[in-house]
Amino acid sequence: MLDRIPIIHSLKHDHWVKPFLQRYRKTLILAIFLGILTFICGGGLMFCAGYLISRAATHPANILLIYVPIVLTRAFGIFRPAVRYFERLVSHNWVLKMTSKFRQKLYDSLEQDAVFFNSKYQLGDILGLLSDDVSHIQNLYLRTIFPMMVAWGLYAIIVVGVGILSPLMGLWLLLVFFLMIFAIPFWSVIINGARQAYQKELQDELYTDLTDNVLGVTDWVLSGRGQEYLDLHVNSQKKLVEVRKKMNQFGRLRDFCLQLLFLLIIVSIVIWAAGKFGGHFGPLTNWIAAFVLTLFPLNEAWAQLPAAAQETNVYQKSLVRLNNLPEPSTEKNPEIALKAPYELKLTDVHYTYPKTTKEILRGVNLTIKPGEKLAILGRSGAGKSTLAALLRGDRQPNEGSVLLNGIPTAKFGDQITKYFSVINQTPYLFNTTIANNLRFGNEEATDEQLWDVLRRVGLDEMVSNLPQGLETKVDEAGLRFSGGERHRLALARVLLKNTPIVLLDEPTVGLDPITEQAVINTFLTQLQDKTLIWITHHLQGVERMDQVVFIENGQVSMQGSPQELWETEARYRQLKKADEGLE
Missing domain, CATH: 1.20.1560.10 (ABC transporter type 1, transmembrane domain)
Structure with a gap:
């Protein structure tokens, strides 16, 4: 009863x-x-x-x-x-x-x-x-x-x-x-x-x-x-x-x-x-x-x-x-210590989201060498963001493997932040000071280091002109600053973190063309000694990449250096001209 x-x-x-x-x-x-x-x-x-x-x-x-x-x-x-x-x-x-x-x-x-x-x-x-x-x-x-x-x-x-x-x-x-x-x-x-x-x-x-x-x-x-x-x-x-x-x-x-x-x-x-x-x-x-x-x-x-x-x-x-929620995991990931150089390798990767039947990625093979600059392009829903999640270890492939120096990225857990930094479409700034927001990249950073990374991303003059300088509050979600400035502050955090691999997940979406180009130039200049993975939806700036990969229907449809694709792929030439407004 x-x-x-x-x-x-x-x-x-x-x-x-x-x-x-x-x-x-x-x-x-x-x-x-x-x-x-x-x-x-x-x-x-x-x-x-x-x-x-x-x-x-x-x-x-x-x-x-x-x-x-x-x-x-x-x-x-x-x-x-x-x-x-x-x-x-x-x-x-x-x-x-x-x-x-x-x-x-x-x-x-x-x-x-x-x-x-x-x-x-x-x-x-x-x-x-x-x-x-x-x-x-x-x-x-x-x-x-x-x-x-x-x-x-x-x-x-x-x-x-x-x-x-x-x-x-x-x-x-x-x-x-x-x-x-x-x-x-x-x-x-x-x-x-x-x-x-x-x-x-x-x-x-x-x-x-x-x-x-x-x-x-x-x-x-x-x-x-x-x-x-x-x-x-x-x-x-x-x-x-x-x-x-x-x-x-x-x-x-x-x-x-x-x-x-x-x-x-x-x-x-x-x-x-x-x-x-x-x-x-x-x-x-x-x-x-x-x-x-x-x-x-x-x-x-x-x-x-x-x-x-x-x-x-x-x-x-x-x-x-x-x-109905899962029990929290009590297992701690074992300590993983990698030595440079760092290479990412994807082998026959397949991925399907839980509770769905559509396969988002189908047999993707990709090698990202140390220090390489890679652009990943494709339409919305093509699988670019899913690929980024697999690279970071946030998701595990249903088939195949995603390895960083031979170790599956999904096994790193929170330790992946030692090797990966991410700047996404809407970098989040907390409602605290500029200094505190930057120190999320490195809690031990001195004021001199903060001013150094601000100089490198072109924000030192702007911050120095603020009434309280580094102690200026950024407001909730960083609304005090423009979109371009928020992206530069996010880059400054990444520079303080100093990870060997940086993932840019469509970071220039919503920016006007002039600001977008300026942000891209800053990213490429300041991250030139890093392995750079740039997920984008159009071709502006890709000529400065070492390798360009097109994802279509979950598969790699085109791959090669910008020069190779320009010479051998008519479709790439057509897309590039359209992106530059030449057609």
Whole structure:
């Protein structure tokens, strides 16, 4: 029966979240004990205060009759906030330690798939994983598991304690509290939990649709479908409002039933106290006030359970999504130390993306000698970027091999950065100083080295004229600078890194022709002593390459030096003339 509840079924087969309960079980047990003790102190305070107030309202025969309740009231009054504070420290320390390790595990898992984001995930899915799912797992512990365990502990103590005094009353409380602690929360999971899961589904769709559509909003406007774009999100928002309305209506009905049961318990306690203590243990009113007032602070323990239980359906979706992620790899790549010269060799390379059948590369053979300048050209989708990923070791070929000095590049892992630097279409600059951005290439670089690489890329004068020089903030994504300047700063980082192989992945896309030529000249001049692999979509500047390779339909269609291709390939001559605007 319980296994049919989605969250219980997911936790039973969970290998992502459940291990943290085991790892931090001692802290969890202490937090639960302190949580139960907090409510016991609260109940004890109200019990003693209720008895004391009622007893003090009558003329006591002896002051000693109220001395003990006075002392206990003071003791419980001190212990309740102290224990509550300590419980909050322990429980939040527990959940923060747990979620910090959990986040690390999540980031490690996503990092393994970083190069596959575009092919495996939508942007909305990543936002859901990094934002909603992490907070849901934190709330699963803090708002659901922890309060439920505290409530169950109190439930056992109350039923056993009252049952010792009166077995019949103990059975009655067993039944009524069962309705409050188990039946109504289960009802919430069945009715409102399904609605909440639907609400989460709608929110995930909005995440995905909004990110996708905002990135392509220009296409909506240019195609004359601006109103359709707005209607799409208005309709989704209406569905969310309707679901929330139904959830609120059910929540009010559920809370009303919960308070009716609480009233029934109060009436039962009044009747029981009157029959049990009336005339035998002092004035009846003293005991009625004591027992009834005890219930009010305890009500806080189970009043929150239905709302917490219904949220488990949302948490269940997060659990499923997290458990579909790969486990982070614990294996470390062995240390690889290569000696110059460095040669790249591709032999009969075939590659097909996961979950697709189209072969992107088909039998590519290529040798890149030390210090060679190679241009790789082809149309969009021809396989140029896939080839670049294989060269860097981000992907493994389905067949064939990609070797750097005889070792598969996929085996290098992070060590590949010792040998490869990359400048892509949109070099990213972080929202920090120019100096810090440059030192991503070499953390130990001195200011003199920074000015040297800035001079080499032609930015020293521009930076020196800035108010704060090297300490000038570049703004988010480097928006303070033009496209050409961002590419030059990226080149400066590469020069500081000083790797033997540099991969340029269409670095001049989006630049005007004059800036493009200037950037190309800077790249070729400053990287003349490196092995240079330049992926591009047109032929400007390729005459300065040692070798030119054309990729078409996943295969090498033309290969040779620029001079050889000009002399032997009519198609190359035609493309070159067209690129220069001669035809």
